[in-house]
Amino acid sequence: MATSTYPARNPQLPLAGFYRRIRVWDQVAYLVTLASAILILAVVGLIVFELWISSQPTMQTFGWSFLTHSRWDPNGEKFGALPFIYGTCVTASLALLIAVPFGVMASVFLAELAPPRLSNILTFLIELLAAVPSVIYGLIGIFVLIPMIRSYLVPSLTSVFGFLPLFQGDFYGVSLLSAGLVLSIMVVPFIISVSREVLLAVPVDQREAALALGTTKWETTWQIVIPNAKVGIIGSVFLALARALGETMAVTMVIGNTPKISASLLAPGYSIAAVIANEFAEASGDLYISSLIFLGLVLFGLTIVINALARILVLTTARRSA
Amino acid sequence: MLMAISQRRKFVNALMLSLSGLCTLIVISVLFFILGYLLFHGARSLNLQFLTSLPKPSGETGGGMANAIVGSFKVLLVATSIGVPLGFLAGVYLAEYSGKTFAFLFRYVVDLLNGVPSIVIGIIAYAVVVRPMKHYSALAGGVALGIMMIPIAVRTTEEFLRSVPNSLREGSLALGATKAKTIFAVVVPAAISGLISGLMLNLARVAGETAPLLFTALGNMFWSRGWMQPIATLPVMIYNYAISPEEDLHQQAWAAGFVLLALVLAVNVTAKMIIMRGPAASRR
Amino acid sequence: MIKTSDRYITKTALFSFVVFTFSFAQTAVAQVSLTGAGATFPAPIYQKWFNVYQSVGKAQINYQPNGSGGGIKAVTEGTVDFGASDMPLTDEQLKQYKSKHGFEVLMLPTVLGAAVPVYNVPGISQELNFTPEALSGIYLGKVTTWNDPAIAKANPGVKLPGSKIVVTHRSDGSGTTFCWTDYLSKVSPEWSSKVGKNTSVDWPVGLGAKGNDGVAGLIKQQPGSIGYVELIYAVKNKLPYGKVKNKSGDFVKADLASVTAAASGVKSIPADYRISITDSAAKGAYPIATFTWLLVPSKFSDPAKGKAMAGFLKWAITEGQNSVEALSYSKLPPAMVAKEQSTIASIH
Numbered sequence: 001m002a003t004s005t006y007p008a009r010n011p012q013l014p015l016a017g018f019y020r021r022i023r024v025w026d027q028v029a030y031l032v033t034l035a036s037a038i039l040i041l042a043v044v045g046l047i048v049f050e051l052w053i054s055s056q057p058t059m060q061t062f063g064w065s066f067l068t069h070s071r072w073d074p075n076g077e078k079f080g081a082l083p084f085i086y087g088t089c090v091t092a093s094l095a096l097l098i099a100v101p102f103g104v105m106a107s108v109f110l111a112e113l114a115p116p117r118l119s120n121i122l123t124f125l126i127e128l129l130a131a132v133p134s135v136i137y138g139l140i141g142i143f144v145l146i147p148m149i150r151s152y153l154v155p156s157l158t159s160v161f162g163f164l165p166l167f168q169g170d171f172y173g174v175s176l177l178s179a180g181l182v183l184s185i186m187v188v189p190f191i192i193s194v195s196r197e198v199l200l201a202v203p204v205d206q207r208e209a210a211l212a213l214g215t216t217k218w219e220t221t222w223q224i225v226i227p228n229a230k231v232g233i234i235g236s237v238f239l240a241l242a243r244a245l246g247e248t249m250a251v252t253m254v255i256g257n258t259p260k261i262s263a264s265l266l267a268p269g270y271s272i273a274a275v276i277a278n279e280f281a282e283a284s285g286d287l288y289i290s291s292l293i294f295l296g297l298v299l300f301g302l303t304i305v306i307n308a309l310a311r312i313l314v315l316t317t318a319r320r321s322a
Numbered sequence: 323m324l325m326a327i328s329q330r331r332k333f334v335n336a337l338m339l340s341l342s343g344l345c346t347l348i349v350i351s352v353l354f355f356i357l358g359y360l361l362f363h364g365a366r367s368l369n370l371q372f373l374t375s376l377p378k379p380s381g382e383t384g385g386g387m388a389n390a391i392v393g394s395f396k397v398l399l400v401a402t403s404i405g406v407p408l409g410f411l412a413g414v415y416l417a418e419y420s421g422k423t424f425a426f427l428f429r430y431v432v433d434l435l436n437g438v439p440s441i442v443i444g445i446i447a448y449a450v451v452v453r454p455m456k457h458y459s460a461l462a463g464g465v466a467l468g469i470m471m472i473p474i475a476v477r478t479t480e481e482f483l484r485s486v487p488n489s490l491r492e493g494s495l496a497l498g499a500t501k502a503k504t505i506f507a508v509v510v511p512a513a514i515s516g517l518i519s520g521l522m523l524n525l526a527r528v529a530g531e532t533a534p535l536l537f538t539a540l541g542n543m544f545w546s547r548g549w550m551q552p553i554a555t556l557p558v559m560i561y562n563y564a565i566s567p568e569e570d571l572h573q574q575a576w577a578a579g580f581v582l583l584a585l586v587l588a589v590n591v592t593a594k595m596i597i598m599r600g601p602a603a604s605r606r
Numbered sequence: 607m608i609k610t611s612d613r614y615i616t617k618t619a620l621f622s623f624v625v626f627t628f629s630f631a632q633t634a635v636a637q638v639s640l641t642g643a644g645a646t647f648p649a650p651i652y653q654k655w656f657n658v659y660q661s662v663g664k665a666q667i668n669y670q671p672n673g674s675g676g677g678i679k680a681v682t683e684g685t686v687d688f689g690a691s692d693m694p695l696t697d698e699q700l701k702q703y704k705s706k707h708g709f710e711v712l713m714l715p716t717v718l719g720a721a722v723p724v725y726n727v728p729g730i731s732q733e734l735n736f737t738p739e740a741l742s743g744i745y746l747g748k749v750t751t752w753n754d755p756a757i758a759k760a761n762p763g764v765k766l767p768g769s770k771i772v773v774t775h776r777s778d779g780s781g782t783t784f785c786w787t788d789y790l791s792k793v794s795p796e797w798s799s800k801v802g803k804n805t806s807v808d809w810p811v812g813l814g815a816k817g818n819d820g821v822a823g824l825i826k827q828q829p830g831s832i833g834y835v836e837l838i839y840a841v842k843n844k845l846p847y848g849k850v851k852n853k854s855g856d857f858v859k860a861d862l863a864s865v866t867a868a869a870s871g872v873k874s875i876p877a878d879y880r881i882s883i884t885d886s887a888a889k890g891a892y893p894i895a896t897f898t899w900l901l902v903p904s905k906f907s908d909p910a911k912g913k914a915m916a917g918f919l920k921w922a923i924t925e926g927q928n929s930v931e932a933l934s935y936s937k938l939p940p941a942m943v944a945k946e947q948s949t950i951a952s953i954h
Binding site: 106122299 | 407
């Protein structure tokens, strides 16, 4: 029928209202996702801001000498961060010293030698190791690792290397050594999984060319494949380092919680994360609290620096190879 | 002479390769040792009483961690509802809308957030939630863990959305769908298996976090009601029991460790299997 | 794509899980709940009390032992309803509380306990005697081996090994530490000037452990170690603990009688209940005994909470006292109970 009671619709713009509404939702979606991103930026900003502001009392009282003093006396209101920085760095370094060779060698096996199915299964299992909660590592550390270290490792270490100040002094179970060992177990999966991936990513023709020239498999791996994958491997080391620095529970259960610097690995120590975990709940008094928060800021700063180094490394190598 | 060199090289080859195998063996055996030890000690102390009763005062035997198990779930629920939507939406923005410079800066900031030590996040949550509210709560614990979930949520969302081929997007746009509809009705469902597995891995990671809960959720001897009360959680209970000298509590710590690890590993395995199934399914 | 059946399964699972957790959110009876934090020293008796009190049906009181220091801080910040500490608040802390909240915090003694010297010396199963000089020497780092004359003199006939003494102490803010250092400050001028007394001090030597539990655990695992814990922790964990020479010159072992004797020397009870009973001159008194206090706000914003707290306190200093001796704590002196009743009545 030509005539109708309904107003004539513009045939070229059917459902105009509907489309307008959809475009509105389109805008809304854009704004909502943008808002989420901004909110996250705000959260990070808030964190940095809070940390900075709350550290002010300590910063103003001690200045940067806070980082070089080694006396931690909440009673006398003398705070020095050095024992904790020392403990954090020593345990993290020890962890890497052990984990990197093990991790890289294991990743070599998984990437170069193992048949693909076995490699996948083993990698799967190793990544499960990364998922074990830290407090469970602490449990194992207290009840399994420390007795083992006490009965086997320390006697052999002291008999062979006892002349080094590194292994002198009495061993009480809880120590920098124990913490370093627990940390090494915790970070090895990260090194293995990332290194294995970058090793696998090295093109096959590189290997084939080397083998064609008569190198052994190991020589190929060591002289061709690993150097090619160097960036990724170092990236995994940085990742492991960041994890080792921030680790709290496992460390506080085995490190001894003693704010003293000692040359010996057998002595108890303290790490930044551990002291915050132990003392924050009872810290009263502005200077005490802000000292602990300043320590947290220092730790955060350390991880920022490591992250930045890792990124710079990736960028420079990418640029070089481009 | 030549023979000696080539023999030496062969020897070094064999040595280093077997060393690499040995290292792998050691790492794998550590894993199995941890699992086995936990299984042995944990399963021994794991009984119905442990799973259903409340902690008993020290000195009295029996008692369990029922409230801690439920408590962990509650806190994780809060954490997921805070961290995952934020991370997901931001990841969508990153993958679909944002320009290059913003994306680069944003990714750096998110990396920073990832690098914040968990204990520091606990302090922040204490300052921002517990102190103003004047009580410890499951909410505060959830906020702390939620903040920790954000970086991984952002990263996995972006990664899996980017992995969806552009042809899907183009096809949808060609059919007249708007950008938003394309993203949420086409791209996201295509990446869903990756997103879900990313969520599960994220969840499994924060499920074991203890440090942020120390100053936020505190702990509870009883059932915690609602979200505004201190609440018992598995990792914190494990920690408290592990450092106590009572043998009975040690056994409970092992049992709790077993439960926690079993849950975390189960979630991890499921997540990985979803990933393995996902791309194959979408190829159909 | 996910199969439809999978979707439904996930949806139902998620839904039922949410319902499950929410069902715990609203547990039956509308009980008043209180949260407290603080000392590990009285934790065993507090946990027992709160457990019993809940089934007496009146209030759910959740107590988290994180050290006296933690208790003081938490109650001052207002993040818990009450605190617990074996160190009474200093004038400054009291002032801080008042300026923050506008009203005062009450310190109410609940039980008497003792800090005992626990040790783990392989080969020694008998009780050792410790003089004040020995204890202060050990903790100052001057007495370093077990067969040092300072210890040997008080233990004739005991074959002490020449091994090193592993000193242990608390790593967290502890009222037990306060009690211990309070005693050491009284008996050793050197300790008093060098280290002092507080919940947390700059220890000259030793390993730190968290909580009374942590110290007990450390002693158990570490041969040659010495530490201080509340009496019940030594008893519970079957750790040997020594006798200490008191002011009258007798070597006294910590037990119900000797701790009660230490409190008997108190002549008058101050209004704020801050009393130190270490190094008591009373006969047969154990020299390292102390009261432990609950730090209770004098005003509660929620009247139901105030009533519940007052109700519990009244119960604790009367009926509750019947269960303290089973856990090796001593009862409060009757004069103190009477005085506290009136203070408790002022809580609202």
